[in-house]
Amino acid sequence: MSLDQDADDWFVRMRGPDAADVRAQFEEWRSVPAHAQAYERRVRSFDTMMFLASTGTVRKRNLDIAKPWVLRTAFRKYAAAAIGLMLMGSLVLIVVQRSFGVPQSFSRLEVSSFEEAPRHVSLPDGSKLILDRGSRVQISYDNKQRRLRLLVGRARFSVAHDRARPFIVEAGAGRVIAHGTLFDVELTQSAVRIALLQGAVEVRDASGGNGRKRLDLRAGQRTAIEGGSVVKPTSIAAADTQWPNDMLVLYGVEIGEAVAVFNRTAPSPILCELRSSQPLRVTGAFRRSDPESFARQLAATFGFRVEKREDGSFAIVDGSRTGT
Structure with a gap:
C-alpha cells in the first residue's frame, strides 16, 4: 500500500466508530514526518472539498447531467472518506468545477x-x-x-x-x-x-x-x-504565542503556571498536586504532544514523582521516588 493510500485509510478510520481504539496506532504511524505530511495533505484537501460543497453552485448542480470531466481521481481518493462520514450521519456529495477555483x-x-x-x-x-x-x-x-x-x-x-x-x-x-x-x-x-x-x-x-x-x-x-x-x-507573554508549535519553550515560569500553559494544548492533562508553597520556576523546551515526558522532566528537576491515573492524566506529587 502506498503512503497516500495509508493516509487515506487513516483519514477514514480516525473519523469512524473505532477512532478511539486505534488512536495509539495512528499516533505511532503519524510520528514519522513523511506520514504526518501525507495525512495533513488529506485533511487540507478534504477541507477544500467541503468549502466547495457549501457553495450555491455545487448545491444547485444537476448531478444527472454532470460532465465526465468531474475528477474521477479525487472521487476515488475520497470515496472512502465519504463512507466514513456516512457512518456518522453526514455525507457530502461534491462536484469539482472545471476551473478548480475555490469560490x-x-x-x-x-x-x-x-x-x-x-x-x-x-x-x-x-x-x-x-x-x-x-x-x-x-x-x-x-x-x-x-x-x-x-x-x-x-x-x-x-x-x-x-x-x-x-x-x-x-x-x-x-x-x-x-x-x-x-x-x-x-x-x-x-x-x-x-x-x-x-x-x-x-x-x-x-x-x-x-x-x-x-x-x-x-x-x-x-x-x-x-x-x-x-x-x-x-x-x-511569550508563552502565550507558542501554542501552534509542538515545542513549548519556558523561561523562568512558575511551575503551576507552566502546567497550566502546557495543559491548554495537551492531549492528556497534567495535574500539579504539590503541598509545598516554595516558588519553583521552570526553564526548558518541551513537546506538547508528549505530556508524560513533560511531567517526568518537571518531577526529576524538582525531586517530585509522577503518578499515572486511570483517566490518562499524569499527576506531579510530592516525593523523590519516580512513579509509574
Whole structure:
C-alpha cells in the first residue's frame, strides 16, 4: 500500500466508530514526518472539498447531467472518506468545477479540530486558521464581509488583505474586526481573550454591560472581554504565542503556571498536586504532544514523582521516588 493510500485509510478510520481504539496506532504511524505530511495533505484537501460543497453552485448542480470531466481521481481518493462520514450521519456529495477555483462566497461552514492539534485550515481568500485541540469555528463568506464565529476553544487567524470585505471574528459577546493581521482568540467560560501578534484590530463588546465597549488593539498587546467590558490591554507573554508549535519553550515560569500553559494544548492533562508553597520556576523546551515526558522532566528537576491515573492524566506529587 502506498503512503497516500495509508493516509487515506487513516483519514477514514480516525473519523469512524473505532477512532478511539486505534488512536495509539495512528499516533505511532503519524510520528514519522513523511506520514504526518501525507495525512495533513488529506485533511487540507478534504477541507477544500467541503468549502466547495457549501457553495450555491455545487448545491444547485444537476448531478444527472454532470460532465465526465468531474475528477474521477479525487472521487476515488475520497470515496472512502465519504463512507466514513456516512457512518456518522453526514455525507457530502461534491462536484469539482472545471476551473478548480475555490469560490469566494459560501454559506455557513463549520470546521473543527479533534485528533489533529493544531489543525491548519486554508480559506479561499488566502486567509488561514490554526485551530487548537477541541476547537470549532463557523465560517461564512459573502460579497460584503468575511464572518467567522469561534464556538469552542482557541484559534489563530492570519487575515489576507481585502479592503472591500472586513474580516470579523465573533466569540461569545466579543467581536474582532480586522483587514490584514495576525491574532489569537480564545473563548473560555468567563471571558473572551484576544492577543494581537501583527497589525491592528478593533475589539468590541456586545454583552450589554456598562464598561468599555471598544478598543483599538496594537501588535504585541492582549485584552479580554469579561464582566461586560473590554479590559485594559497588557503585553503578550511569550508563552502565550507558542501554542501552534509542538515545542513549548519556558523561561523562568512558575511551575503551576507552566502546567497550566502546557495543559491548554495537551492531549492528556497534567495535574500539579504539590503541598509545598516554595516558588519553583521552570526553564526548558518541551513537546506538547508528549505530556508524560513533560511531567517526568518537571518531577526529576524538582525531586517530585509522577503518578499515572486511570483517566490518562499524569499527576506531579510530592516525593523523590519516580512513579509509574
